[in-house]
């Protein structure tokens with residue numbers, strides 16, 4: 001009998017020791033391959049959609065505006081002016097020149113777009129529904145004359161020092177077909193290619209568009225003698241629709257119906273799983289919503305274009321955000337760059353999570369009480385058990401208040417958490433921002449405070465003060 005008990009006891013001990021230890025956030029964070037030339041997590045992406053001032057009435061200037069938001073990367077710029085591209089390059093900006101299916105005919109500066117265009121069965125050129133009446137006909141990827149126009153734009157930009165390219169409407173003729181806007185393309189080149197394959201011209205559009213983008217990237221890289229990043233407007237951050245997968249990263253419009261942290265997190269996580277990077281662009285009349293979107297996008301590992309020179313649709317004027325509205329957040333990005341770069345997604349919790357069937361005390365972060373809109377994004381250095389861990393806190397409420405959170409310290413460090421520091425953006429001060437931009441020292445653009453905690457076994461209870469600028473970064477250091 002005693003022997004049996006001893007056996008049973010040994011078995012229980014063995015089972016207990018087999019029980020996996022709690023995974024730490026450094027173990028759940030996955031090292032991902034960021035496309036080398038995509039924006040870094042700490043880049044401030046800025047789009048002057050055209051060179052500004054555009055004319056004598058235009059009071060805006062591209063580079064001084066870029067500086068006022070601490071931009072580091074210039075995206076989605078429609079230009080063929082080598083002097084403008086050279087200036088961006090000389091000021092240290094990586095500039096992406098924009099390409100579209102509607103690039104005008106050569107020589108540069110032409111307002112015509114007739115050469116190498118898609119035609120329907122009746123032999124008429126076509127355009128997208130929202131471009132009707134603009135005389136803006138879409139080019140055919142199988143037409144050598146359009147290929148020549150498209151590559152001429154690439155060549156001119158690269159020679160002037162452009163860093164890469166952003167392609168708007170990247171599905172080109174296939175977009176018109178997929179959305180049943182037009183039955184295309186029946187030009188001589190598409191007909192010939194389709195005939196040789198024994199199919200109809202519309203059947204070859206998707207594969208032709210993919211192959212067009214592959215060829216253009218290859219030719220660009222041969223010319224430049226280096227990798228040349230190509231991004232596209234993958235609307236809403238989608239990576240499933242063709243041909244988004246051909247691109248290194250996305251610079252995409254995100255509509256108001258997607259303006260929430262859950263969507264941002266899911267979309268950016270999906271991009272990272274596909275080894276892509278994601279930049280969003282968003283503008284809205286409500287400043288607080290734009291500010292929360294900027295903060296949450298960075299907290300998820302994406303970048304949000306500075307809301308400046310943004311198309312709003314509906315006959316509204318283009319949107320130009322002001323430094324006093326948004327520079328505090330972008331200055332904060334510069335200030336906390338070491339806590340952004342190198343860190344990967346490890347855990348996400350919101351105060352809305354349904355915890356009726358889980359033991360939320362075991363989660364890395366949990367909340368003291370149900371609240372609608374507090375979001376915590378844990379980011380860690382994969383496999384580095386010693387590096388501090390970062391928890392981005394975003395308060396999505398319109399009326400913000402202090403709130404409580406709990407940390408399970410065994411999820412962060414084997415020997416526990418020694419200290420918690422909270423970093424937050426600070427209110428706008430023009431002089432401080434100018435000094436930071438001039439010196440590269442962003443230390444005046446954030447505030448730091450130590451957060452005390454109460455220990456309850458492995459659980460630490462923290463009281464977070466009201467996040468005046470929507471965003472707070474907790475830095476957890478090991479014992």
Ligand SMILES: [Zn+2]
Pocket residue numbers: 117118119140141142143185186187188189190191
């Ligand atoms: Zn064609």
